[in-house]
Amino acid sequence: MNILTTLAIRWPFFLASTFLFLSAHVIAQAEVPKDTHEYLLKNGLRLIVKEDHRAPTVAHMVWYKAGSIDEVNGKTGVAHVLEHMMFKETKHLKPGEFSKKVGEVGGRDNAFTSKDYTAYFQQVEKSHLPKMMALEADRMVNLKISADEFAKEIQVVMEERRLRTDDNSQAVVYEQLMATAFTNSPYRNPIVGWMDDLKNMTYKDALEWYQDWYAPNNAVLVVSGDVAPAEVLALAQKYYGVIPAKKIRDRKPQNEIPQIGVRRIQVKAPAENPDITFAWKVPKIEPSNIKLIDPYALRVLAGILDGHANSRLNRSLVRDLRIADSVDASYGMTGRGPQLFGISASPAKGKPLAEIEKSIRSVLDEIKRSGVSDAELNRVKSQLLSSQIYKRDSIFAQAMEIGMSEMNGISWKNLDDIIFNIQAVNSKDIQKVVEKYFIDDALTVAILEPQPVKEKNSSTQKMPAGMRH
Amino acid sequence: MKYVFYFSLLIAAFSVQAAAAIEHWVNGDGVSIYLVEARTIPMVDVQVDWPVGSASDPQAKIGLAAMTAALIDKGAIVNKKVLTEAAISDRLADLGATLSFNAGAERSSMRIRSLSDLQRMNELINLSAQILKEPLFDSKVLGREKDRTIMAIKESQIKPEVILSKEFDLQIYGRHPYGRSASVETIQSITQKDIKDFYSNRFSAKGAKVTIVGDIDKKSADDLVQKILSGLPKEAKLTQTIPEVELFQPNSSKSIKIPHAAQQAHISMGMPTIARKDPDYFPMLVGNYVLGGGGFVSRLTKEVREKRGLAYSVYSYVSPGRQVGPFVAGMQTKKEQADLSVEVMKKTISDFIETGPTDDEMAAAKDNLINGFPLRIDSNRKILDNVASIAWNDLPLDTLDTWRDQLKAVTKEQVKAAFKSHLDMNRMVTVVVGAP
Numbered sequence: 001m002n003i004l005t006t007l008a009i010r011w012p013f014f015l016a017s018t019f020l021f022l023s024a025h026v027i028a029q030a031e032v033p034k035d036t037h038e039y040l041l042k043n044g045l046r047l048i049v050k051e052d053h054r055a056p057t058v059a060h061m062v063w064y065k066a067g068s069i070d071e072v073n074g075k076t077g078v079a080h081v082l083e084h085m086m087f088k089e090t091k092h093l094k095p096g097e098f099s100k101k102v103g104e105v106g107g108r109d110n111a112f113t114s115k116d117y118t119a120y121f122q123q124v125e126k127s128h129l130p131k132m133m134a135l136e137a138d139r140m141v142n143l144k145i146s147a148d149e150f151a152k153e154i155q156v157v158m159e160e161r162r163l164r165t166d167d168n169s170q171a172v173v174y175e176q177l178m179a180t181a182f183t184n185s186p187y188r189n190p191i192v193g194w195m196d197d198l199k200n201m202t203y204k205d206a207l208e209w210y211q212d213w214y215a216p217n218n219a220v221l222v223v224s225g226d227v228a229p230a231e232v233l234a235l236a237q238k239y240y241g242v243i244p245a246k247k248i249r250d251r252k253p254q255n256e257i258p259q260i261g262v263r264r265i266q267v268k269a270p271a272e273n274p275d276i277t278f279a280w281k282v283p284k285i286e287p288s289n290i291k292l293i294d295p296y297a298l299r300v301l302a303g304i305l306d307g308h309a310n311s312r313l314n315r316s317l318v319r320d321l322r323i324a325d326s327v328d329a330s331y332g333m334t335g336r337g338p339q340l341f342g343i344s345a346s347p348a349k350g351k352p353l354a355e356i357e358k359s360i361r362s363v364l365d366e367i368k369r370s371g372v373s374d375a376e377l378n379r380v381k382s383q384l385l386s387s388q389i390y391k392r393d394s395i396f397a398q399a400m401e402i403g404m405s406e407m408n409g410i411s412w413k414n415l416d417d418i419i420f421n422i423q424a425v426n427s428k429d430i431q432k433v434v435e436k437y438f439i440d441d442a443l444t445v446a447i448l449e450p451q452p453v454k455e456k457n458s459s460t461q462k463m464p465a466g467m468r469h
Numbered sequence: 470m471k472y473v474f475y476f477s478l479l480i481a482a483f484s485v486q487a488a489a490a491i492e493h494w495v496n497g498d499g500v501s502i503y504l505v506e507a508r509t510i511p512m513v514d515v516q517v518d519w520p521v522g523s524a525s526d527p528q529a530k531i532g533l534a535a536m537t538a539a540l541i542d543k544g545a546i547v548n549k550k551v552l553t554e555a556a557i558s559d560r561l562a563d564l565g566a567t568l569s570f571n572a573g574a575e576r577s578s579m580r581i582r583s584l585s586d587l588q589r590m591n592e593l594i595n596l597s598a599q600i601l602k603e604p605l606f607d608s609k610v611l612g613r614e615k616d617r618t619i620m621a622i623k624e625s626q627i628k629p630e631v632i633l634s635k636e637f638d639l640q641i642y643g644r645h646p647y648g649r650s651a652s653v654e655t656i657q658s659i660t661q662k663d664i665k666d667f668y669s670n671r672f673s674a675k676g677a678k679v680t681i682v683g684d685i686d687k688k689s690a691d692d693l694v695q696k697i698l699s700g701l702p703k704e705a706k707l708t709q710t711i712p713e714v715e716l717f718q719p720n721s722s723k724s725i726k727i728p729h730a731a732q733q734a735h736i737s738m739g740m741p742t743i744a745r746k747d748p749d750y751f752p753m754l755v756g757n758y759v760l761g762g763g764g765f766v767s768r769l770t771k772e773v774r775e776k777r778g779l780a781y782s783v784y785s786y787v788s789p790g791r792q793v794g795p796f797v798a799g800m801q802t803k804k805e806q807a808d809l810s811v812e813v814m815k816k817t818i819s820d821f822i823e824t825g826p827t828d829d830e831m832a833a834a835k836d837n838l839i840n841g842f843p844l845r846i847d848s849n850r851k852i853l854d855n856v857a858s859i860a861w862n863d864l865p866l867d868t869l870d871t872w873r874d875q876l877k878a879v880t881k882e883q884v885k886a887a888f889k890s891h892l893d894m895n896r897m898v899t900v901v902v903g904a905p
Contacts, residue, residue, distance in 0.1 A: 055846070103836075105837075107840075107841065107844075123844055155779070156778050159803065162732045163781055166732050167732050270731075310558040319555070325617045325620050349620060382562070383565050393849050
């Protein structure tokens with residue numbers, strides 16, 4: 001389980017976890033890439049165009065800086081509910097017409113809500129870009145939310161919650177872990193929202209959210225693919241440029257208060273095997289000073305602990321000691337809210353969780369004491385650099401990277417600096433971050449305590465194969 | 470920058486005239502090779518497919534093909550010395566490359582992704598060849614992987630979606646090997662000797678299909694294939710034979726309910742339909758877009774999600790392979806709505822079989838599938854998937870070339886006739902896990 005998977009998505013559509021780690025377009029020294037262009041429209045909409053002429057297709061994405069972090073108590077989940085409502089009605093379109101129009105041109109479209117933002121996208125053959133802009137600009141300003149359509153869609157969202165959280169023990173553990181690790185930061189609430197809040201939500205809540213946050217001056221438009229930047233700018237001015245700017249609601253910082261002691265929870269949920277997750281509060285890249293080395297050291301540490309099949313955690317716990325069946329490490333290097341460094345493991349049959357905990361701590365202690373080898377450092381860096389090349393295979397991934405980074409307050413112009421800074425990390429930097437941040441006062445531990453499934457099913461197990469056919 | 474120009478020409482050529490872009494030849498060892506040169510990014514993707522799948526598993530040892538695939542890269546004997554699994558994964562990571570094995574029902578596949586510079590490519594080719602030549606199949610590693618697989622099976626057995634999919638496969642395929650799934654007992658019974666025999670008897674150069682996409686020319690691609698597979702036997706001692714998948718008999722429809730404590734009921738309905746080479750492939754593709762393949766615009770989504778708010782996800786698909794594959798429609802909904810949902814799905818599917826698509830729906834489906842074609846081939850990864858499928862299913866090399874014309878030619882009458890002949894509510898099986 002990757003505990004940092006925070007995207008809630010409208011339609012089953014899963015992003016490669018590599019998107020969660022920032023990376024850049026080229027392996028050069030920090031030099032601004034020439035194939036990317038940024039413009040600011042008069043109404044405050046920022047446009048970023050990334051040229052890639054390999055195939056005649058384009059990815060068109062609109063990113064709103066409005067995610068679950070911006071929600072208030074009693075209305076959790078509203079960012080995501082609004083995302084669903086965006087596919088309904090506008091002044092010019094009847095319900096369902098949006099997707100029909102994208103479908104006609106062979107487009108693939110979807111949207112996703114995260115803790116930090118909400119994004120909408122279409123992938124089309126390049127000649128259809130103007131139509132996509134017309135549609136997306138329309139719903140930026142002309143959305144209609146009726147009580148009737150809302151009543152049906154909120155049922156769909158509740159089904160989504162049942163499917164992806166309530167009936168999924170790992171997801172329940174993650175939800176409980178976040179609610180425990182954070183006290184006052186809105187990161188403690190699930191993106192999909194608490195069921196009780198969903199049950200009590202009205203169309204007016206969704207409308208209020210739309211009015212508060214959906215405006216050109218709270219959005220970034222990202223277009224990647226086989227396009228000419230000047231033409232994209234002209235199109236953006238034509239379709240988006242006419243939308244008036246709005247006063248955007250004040251954002252309260254809601255900075256998380258310091259943790260003052262270890263937090264441990266048990267979560268009882270239907271499962272066969274127990275598991276254990278550790279989450280330490282750690283720093284992220286601060287947009288105001290992207291040079292601070294700690295986040296980059298933590299990023300390399302994640303690679304050394306869990307970057308390939310023989311990295312430290314897997315080698316030790318799964319292969320050598322045989323006490324775990326799987327173990328993962330993850331780190332959110334950027335984000336609008338506070339970040340965690342997570343390690344989770346499933347014990348091998350009969351192995352106590354205490355032994356897992358001891359071994360994880362001893363892996364960390366070993367790094368704190370003796371540092372890491374040059375071979376390990378180079379390996380992680382080599383993997384990172386190759387991934388920079390592989391990423392260029394997808395224009396969608398490139399648009400994703402730019403959008404996520406911008407939402408988190410880091411300019412696409414700094415993406416290469418990040419790679420550069422990661423390359424500079426040495427063994428001492430890693431020892432230092434382990435020493436500094438992997439302390440119990442900043443730790444939350446969640447244990448999944450397996451419960452038998454209540455109604456024992458008659459299952460396929462008991463039936464000889466083929467009997468019913 | 471020169472690469473960019475070169476590739477944009479190539480991709481233009483590719484989308485208009487795909488046959489020119491796929492080079493296909495059979496080498497001296499009997500390996501069938503498919504190459505698409507794509508030189509913009511300095512990387513290469515390789516997929517090797519062997520006709521060795523779970524269909525070859527002995528009845529008492531289901532999971533043997535998958536376990537073999539999982540163990541191939543976990544250690545090798547090189548010049549009489551052991552190259553450990555740790556050393557292999559370190560070397561791959563040092564190269565910034567990935568290599569993976571997996572086994573499906575019909576085939577075992579090896580996938581490699583690497584940067585294309587000569588030094589890395591040569592190292593990777595040598596390493597892959599060493600791995601394939603004499604895998605270690607260490608008994609300790611086997612024990613570990615068996616433990617992990619058994620844990621995973623136990624964990625998945627309580628999940629409603631897994632219970633559903635096992636039961637559904639069993640219903641669709643009956644005694645056919647595709648209907649089987651591994652259990653704790655079958656995994657437990659796999660021995661080191663089973664794995665060694667399975668590998669040495671069934672994996673060979675001849676009969677393998679290799680698809681390569683990326684920054685590599687024909688000569689280097691040919692060398693690469695020859696070298697990687699050089700340690701394998703020329704010919705396999707045992708070849709895989711798969712019986713035909715049987716179609717359902719008339720008036721055989723049934724409904725199976727399995728209780729479960731989850732909040733949602735999971736529903737699947739379907740029946741075996743066509744193989745990939747069936748002339749009805751394109752009419753079924755167009756028809757299914759209208760019925761349940763076209764995301765938010767499909768009839769199932771409209772009836773189930775948009776009109777009634779019954780589900781987050783509802784879909785249908787037809788999955789033909791070398792063998793006949795099923796039509797499947799599925800969704801999840803809270804328990805109390807399960808019966809209603811089954812009714813709505815059945816009515817929607819049955820209406821569609823009866824009356825077929827409207828003119829508007831036909832036009833919308835064809836527009837989508839035809840206009841969306843460039844998105845099917847706009848990355849090396851997607852091209853690899855398409856070409857490997859052409860290779861595996863023995864489809865004509867101009868399949869991508871003629872794709873849009875084939876779609877254009879589909880008529881409303883063909884769709885209706887295809888659905889009438891391959892689908893029938895009186896033969897369909899419905900499985901609900903977690904029904905009230």
